[in-house]
Amino acid sequence: MDKEEADRLVEKAKLCLRSGRKARALQLLYEAQSIYPSTRARVLIDAIQKNGGGAPSEANHVPPPSGWRDEDVGQQETSSDASDEKKTYTEEQRQSVLRIKNCKDFYEILGVTKNAGDEDLKKAYRKLALKFHPDKNFAPGATDAFKAIGNAYAVLSNPEKRQQYDQYGDQCSASATPQHAGHSHPGHYRSFYRDFEADISPEELFNIFFGGRFPTGNVHVYTNQGASYSQFYQPRRRRAYERREEVAEDNQSQNTFTALLQLLPVLVLILISVFTQMMATNPPYSLFYKPAMGLVVSRETQHMGVPYYVDKSFEKEYRGAALEDLEKTIESDYIEHLQSSCWKEKQQTWRIKPEAV
CATH class of the missing domain: 1.10.287.110 (DnaJ domain)
Structure with missing residues (x-):
């Protein structure tokens, strides 16, 4: 196994030499020699x-x-x-x-x-x-x-x-x-x-x-x-140089992951905001005149004659049973509004009486 690993490192060093990276090639050759000394690696080191x-x-x-020995490496090359x-x-x-x-x-x-x-x-x-x-x-x-x-x-x-x-x-x-x-x-x-x-x-x-x-x-x-x-x-x-390269790559990956985690809450808020805006729709009516929402067309319920305001496209969307159900809701809201207004007036009246006495 040591010999195979040393041969692999020597071949890797030769690739580095072809690309001009002598320092990296030398590093790999040193490792090869420390694992399984050979004449091939030794001579490459000497030449570099x-x-x-x-x-x-x-x-x-x-x-x-100890136990160092030369390895006879022969290479067969064909004539061209x-x-x-x-x-x-x-x-x-x-x-x-x-x-x-x-x-x-x-x-x-x-x-x-x-x-x-x-x-x-x-x-x-x-x-x-x-x-x-x-x-x-x-x-x-x-x-x-x-x-x-x-x-x-x-x-x-x-x-x-x-x-x-x-x-x-x-x-x-x-x-x-x-x-x-x-x-x-x-x-x-x-x-x-x-x-x-x-x-x-x-x-x-x-x-x-x-x-x-x-x-x-x-x-x-x-x-x-x-x-x-x-x-x-x-x-x-144990391939210290390669370990340093791997650690650097791992650190870079961890830094990227950490940055994404830090941005995750912001991304979630943005998505929620967009989703809310997409899902939110303006109410079809209002008991009060609201031009900012487009509710400017005045109407009255057929049963109680409660006034309310709608947009210009209201008649296209609400007809028949849908209109009747909506007007029932409008009348119910109107009654609740009156009850709330009466309660507030009573509260104000009770506060005024003790002051008058």
Whole structure:
């Protein structure tokens, strides 16, 4: 399970590299190493550190975990010569590919001397990687040339592999020549002796340098001198960075929910007000003249002759039995109104009499 989780984190880090997010990629690679150390993650960390990804603090420096072992990660890549030939290319591009094919060692591939420093290697790689990238160079064999350039830089930029290559490279070349005697291209352009293969793919290396795309301006790459593999391991952490992102998202959701709760009473009041206005209707009559409500047409009940006021559309809505029922209600209201008025007058009279005495 640890190995699967580490592989998942490495793949996620590669996606971050393609989008130019080196810091996030580095974070994921550290986690992968703490869960299940592998050469693949280690080399990606080393490459990012050497090319401007930022170094871990010394306070968090710990040695490699016990039981650390390399994981041999091989990647099978198919040649795209057949599809490349269908696309247009210049004679200069074809000749450049042939030059890479005929190179005898990694130094010749990059066009640098054997005492070239890191900056010289970076400068040479940037120039050649852009020139031979399969998306830009469609000459036959350009893809393999691009791989050769990436492999050469990955080996020579690693002090340990470079030392081994300088010591045994020529011997491997001599022993490998008979195996490729039947091929028309000398050197180790295609084989890249197993002992000196890079632990990082050419595309991954390109993404580290250029963020997965061709640069539109000047590219500045900064070197972290003195970095060692022992710096690239940290204690196991439970994805603290991802937890912080999740907490931030949860807090944002909670804040939104709280705001909605605070607005809920206001919304309820608005809805009640609207509903009340929709349901409320003006009374069809009034015992008094009320122009504000449109009750301006004077009428009298047929039985008692009680005066009341209605609107102009009253006769269209109330006829026959409906009119009789309404007038009964009007007469009842009128009687109650008279009784109430009489009661008020009596109350006033009783108050006046004691004062007169």
